[in-house]
Amino acid sequence: MKVVMIGAGYVGLVTGACFSEFGFDVTCVDVDETKIRALEKGEIPIYEPGLDDLVASNCKAGRLHFSTSLADAVPAADLVFIAVGTPSRRGDGYADLRYVYAAAEQVALNLSGYTTVVTKSTVPVGTGKEVARIVAKHAPAHAEWDVVSNPEFLREGAAIEDFMRPDRVVIGAESDRAREQMRQLYRPLSLREVPMVFTEIVTAELIKYAANAFLATKITFINEIADLCEKTGANVQHVAKGIGLDGRIGSKFLHPGPGYGGSCFPKDTLALAYSARQHGTPLRIVESVIDINDRRKLAMADRVIDAMGGLSVVRGKKVAVLGLTFKPGTDDMRESPALAIVPALMAAGIEARVFDPQGMSNAKAEIGVGPYYASSAYDALDGADCLAIVTEWNEFRALQLDRVKSLMNAPVMVDMRNIYVPEEMRAAGFTYYGIGRGYTGQSILTGQAEAAE
Ligand code: NAD
Ligand code: UGA
Numbered sequence: 107m108k109v110v111m112i113g114a115g116y117v118g119l120v121t122g123a124c125f126s127e128f129g130f131d132v133t134c135v136d137v138d139e140t141k142i143r144a145l146e147k148g149e150i151p152i153y154e155p156g157l158d159d160l161v162a163s164n165c166k167a168g169r170l171h172f173s174t175s176l177a178d179a180v181p182a183a184d185l186v187f188i189a190v191g192t193p194s195r196r197g198d199g200y201a202d203l204r205y206v207y208a209a210a211e212q213v214a215l216n217l218s219g220y221t222t223v224v225t226k227s228t229v230p231v232g233t234g235k236e237v238a239r240i241v242a243k244h245a246p247a248h249a250e251w252d253v254v255s256n257p258e259f260l261r262e263g264a265a266i267e268d269f270m271r272p273d274r275v276v277i278g279a280e281s282d283r284a285r286e287q288m289r290q291l292y293r294p295l296s297l298r299e300v301p302m303v304f305t306e307i308v309t310a311e312l313i314k315y316a317a318n319a320f321l322a323t324k325i326t327f328i329n330e331i332a333d334l335c336e337k338t339g340a341n342v343q344h345v346a347k348g349i350g351l352d353g354r355i356g357s358k359f360l361h362p363g364p365g366y367g368g369s370c371f372p373k374d375t376l377a378l379a380y381s382a383r384q385h386g387t388p389l390r391i392v393e394s395v396i397d398i399n400d401r402r403k404l405a406m407a408d409r410v411i412d413a414m415g416g417l418s419v420v421r422g423k424k425v426a427v428l429g430l431t432f433k434p435g436t437d438d439m440r441e442s443p444a445l446a447i448v449p450a451l452m453a454a455g456i457e458a459r460v461f462d463p464q465g466m467s468n469a470k471a472e473i474g475v476g477p478y479y480a481s482s483a484y485d486a487l488d489g490a491d492c493l494a495i496v497t498e499w500n501e502f503r504a505l506q507l508d509r510v511k512s513l514m515n516a517p518v519m520v521d522m523r524n525i526y527v528p529e530e531m532r533a534a535g536f537t538y539y540g541i542g543r544g545y546t547g548q549s550i551l552t553g554q555a556e557a558a559e
Contacts, residue, residue: 107131107290110183112209114141114172116152116369116438117226117258118189120265123157126164127270128294133171133179145172153437153464156266176209180216185287188213188237189226189258192373199376201230210237214244217251222287224254228314228374230381234278234307252284255307257314262368263435274301278310315381318374319392324359325366326395329402332362332542342542343524362541364443364496364522365402367432372399372441403443406496406522407450413520413539414456414492421455424515426490428483429497429523430462430469437464439472443522444496451494452476461486463499487513498523507534 107130111122114136126132136142141151148165150158164170173179180186190205206227213223223241225234238253245251255278260268275292279285285304289296296302303313332342342362350357366372375396382389414420432442439445442465448458458477462469466479480486483502487493487510495502503525511517517536519526524540531538 107184107287108182109133109291110135110176110179110186112136112176112186112188112213113190113205113227114138114145114151115189115191116154116262116265117260118187119145119150119152119161120154120157120260120269121187121189121226121258123160123164123170124266124269125291126167126170127160128291129169130291131169131171132164133173133183135173135176135179137174139174142172142174154262154265155435160266176212177216180213180221181218183221185222185224185291186213187224187226187256192227192229192377193369194373194376198380199373200380201228201233201373201377203229203233203236206233206237207240210240211244214241214249214251215246217241217245217249220250220283222252222254222284224256224288225311226256226258228257228318228370229255229311230315230377231308231311234311252279252281253307254279254284254288255310256288257310259314259317262438263433270295271298272300274303276303276305276310276313278305278307280307315374315378318371319378319389319395321359322366322371322375322399323391323395325361325363325371326398326402328360328362329365329541330398335542340542345542362524364406364447364541365399367403367441367443367445369438369440372396403446404450406443406494406520407447407454409522409539410447410451410492410494410520411454411456413518413537417454422457423491424457424459424489425451425492425494426480426483426486426514427451427458427460427477427494427496428462428486428502429495429499430460430473431465431497434497434499437468439465439468442472442497444469445472447494447496448473448477459486459488459490462497463501484509484513490514491516492518492520494520494522495525496522498525507531507536511535 109125109130109132111118111134114134122132122134144151188206188209190209192201195202234253234255257276277288335342346360349355350360375392379389379392411417411420414423430444451458459480460477461480461483519536520539528538528540
């Protein structure tokens with residue numbers, strides 16, 4: 107079968123490469139010429155572990171191609187996937203569907219024979235119907251086609267493993283022919299007994315949003331429990347373990363931190379909340395989650411300011427911020443907590459010295475001038491009055507503490523990912539603050555008083 111993947115971004119490039127690894131002939135098409143030219147030269151435009159080898163081996167085998175032309179690729183395709191961005195729309199937060207609809211129109215104009223048009227982008231309920239309407243309007247009379255929804259559940263940083271070993275594959279299809287094509291495509295996974303959920307298109311669309319909203323809620327829940335732990339002296343990691351061992355709750359996604367970020371949870375919760383309000387059934391839990399998470403990112407800057415002695419004394423002091431991406435294993439800065447924290451610290455008059463193993467160039471584009479962009483973790487720590495760990499990259503888990511201490515002006519650490527053990531840090535001479543197990547202080551930016559532990 108021939109597959110066309112429209113959008114060679116985090117999802118399109120990974121899923122396209124994985125389908126070619128299954129043995130299918132895949133062409134990834136993108137409007138971004140620079141991206142396609144780079145891919146043709148064997149350069150991977152994003153950081154995703156293992157993707158370079160996967161792309162190289164499938165290109166070498168002649169199964170994976172890149173193009174900027176849908177007119178060249180679509181006519182021969184059996185399946186065309188739309189995997190373009192669906193960012194938040196300015197103003198109301200609803201998904202901006204213009205890229206999806208533009209791609210659908212371009213696909214339609216080039217259809218020939220029978221083609222399954224699959225939406226892989228995360229799209230609100232009802233988008234499939236609109237895609238079908240667009241295709242019907244622009245497709246040539248001789249073309250036959252079906253529209254399918256096949257949302258993607260991979261995580262950045264673990265994308266290939268998630269795609270190859272998913273918990274399930276969800277397929278919204280409304281004709282036997284389309285269902286059969288999707289079955290064939292995912293046969294390598296169903297042979298490994300990966301559950302396949304076949305349903306209607308609207309249900310598949312809603313499954314994706316409900317999954318992301320639930321996971322965002324789970325993180326927000328443990329973040330609030332972490333706050334309560336700080337007031338009561340309880341240990342949030344033990345609470346997470348104690349509740350997570352209950353099979354009905356599960357241990358995953360119970361790590362407290364600076365608030366969830368990324369290109370998906372923030373935008374998808376917003377789009378779902380908007381869509382629910384439009385349907386007259388507001389999702390009050392999801393709306394609270396959005397609000398709590400936004401405030402949490404700012405509250406993290408408060409913690410750093412507190413740790414450095416409070417707002418009245420921090421002007422001119424230096425903070426080393428380690429980790430800028432929204433999670434480790436990616437260069438993606440979209441909605442990263444660091445994008446709220448670093449500017450808030452600078453607004454308080456603090457000099458920010460920032461470092462990230464993969465996110466420096468995206469961080470420079472997002473944050474711009476202001477921080478000192480360090481060449482390593484140790485460079486960032488030089489002369490710092492506080493170390494703030496925002497993202498739990500492995501290389502920050504094993505810092506040489508003696509070297510850290512000797513470089514810093516004051517050995518103060520705010521560990522927003524709980525990667526160090528409080529007792530060990532205190533024994534090593536640090537004033538250490540984690541999450542849900544040892545913060546004491548007064549919130550400034552959010553105006554909330556935090557009781558001493
Ligand atoms: P991305 O921004 O990394 O990539 C999108 C690509 O689409 C870009 O390269 C852009 O140039 C291209 N594009 C836009 N319009 C086009 C057109 N008309 N023709 C050809 N190419 C076009 O986005 P992403 O992170 O890969 O996300 C894509 C979709 O998948 C979103 O809906 C997102 O919510 C969803 N999703 C993302 C993830 C993730 O981890 N990033 C996981 C699951 C689902
Ligand atoms: C998330 C989902 O996990 C994927 O299933 C989904 O396909 C994807 O969104 C999407 O729809 O695009 P991703 O955003 O790549 O994947 O990364 P996650 O690992 O889910 O992390 C998201 C954010 O939550 C990060 O900022 C992370 O630090 C935070 N997080 C995660 C926590 O604070 N605690 C946790 O326990 C887990």
